[in-house]
Amino acid sequence: MRIIKMDHQHILKSSIHESLKVSCVEYSVEKLKKIVxxxxxxxxxxxxxxxxxxxxxxxxxxxxxxxxxxxxxxxxxxxxCMIHSESLLITAPIGLQLTTTYVTGRQMVLSLPWNCIKDILIVDLIHRQQVLFYLAVQTSQNGLIILFQKSKPRLHILEIIYRDTHKLIENNRKKL
Structure with a gap:
């Protein structure tokens, strides 16, 4: 995985699998703040x-x-309960997988099949006089599912993930 963007709280890494070119992309958001x-x-x-x-x-x-x-x-x-990283793996005709890795090494995995994914959105909300941005997947059955909910990356990182993910979803929607 190569580093795409870095700020004082997060590192965004990306990996495009060469054998599959446009159909498989992985993004990982790592928190810089470890156990202090x-x-x-x-x-x-x-x-x-x-x-x-x-x-x-x-x-x-x-x-x-x-x-x-x-x-x-x-x-x-x-x-x-501290988060080490969250990664999003998108395999175009198969589905989407979000993996949350904690500092202790424990992992939680959320998988969505490709036919459930309608769209991907950047959602904003106001919480305690602060505007927060989240990346969300709109599904046909469950409504909105928030991605990177625990690591809470900033908007400029979410925009990079959104652009590539949205393009991948649109390209593969046309094929189906």
């Missing part, structure tokens, strides 16, 4: 306070232990 030192520091501090609470009180039923262990659990859940 403050996350690790907060995790280590909470773990230390939890162990200290057990040693001092010699019991697991103290208020400080419950407080520290709940904060520790919240920190672990937050780190486990």
């Amino acid at each position: 030192n403050t996350d690790l520091f907060a995790l280590f501090t909470t773990l230390t306070l939890t162990v200290y609470s057990i040693i001092i009180n010699k019991t697991l039923i103290s208020i400080s232990f419950i407080l520290y262990s709940s904060v520790l659990l919240l920190q672990l859940v937050r780190i486990c």
Whole structure:
């Protein structure tokens, strides 16, 4: 995969499979923000306070232990839910596949068959006095399905993906 665009939060990579030329394209949006030192520091501090609470009180039923262990659990859940990358694979006569990869290595895959795809859109919405842009696939059964929902790339990255994807959908719609 080659890097197409990069900003301070995301890297956009693309791959066009040479044997299939126009029918198979893959885009990957990687987040530059990995687990930062403050996350690790907060995790280590909470773990230390939890162990200290057990040693001092010699019991697991103290208020400080419950407080520290709940904060520790919240920190672990937050780190486990961090996104590493999201990739979109479009194979023209077959379908579309969105793969979300988390920092822990866990992956979630969403697949759509080609005959369900009506169109691809850039959707904007206002949330907390901020305009957000999403790439969405309009399907015949499920309505709109938001792509790159977790990584939230900026508009200039979405426009690159939209142009190529829309052209691929239109070219293959004419063939069918």
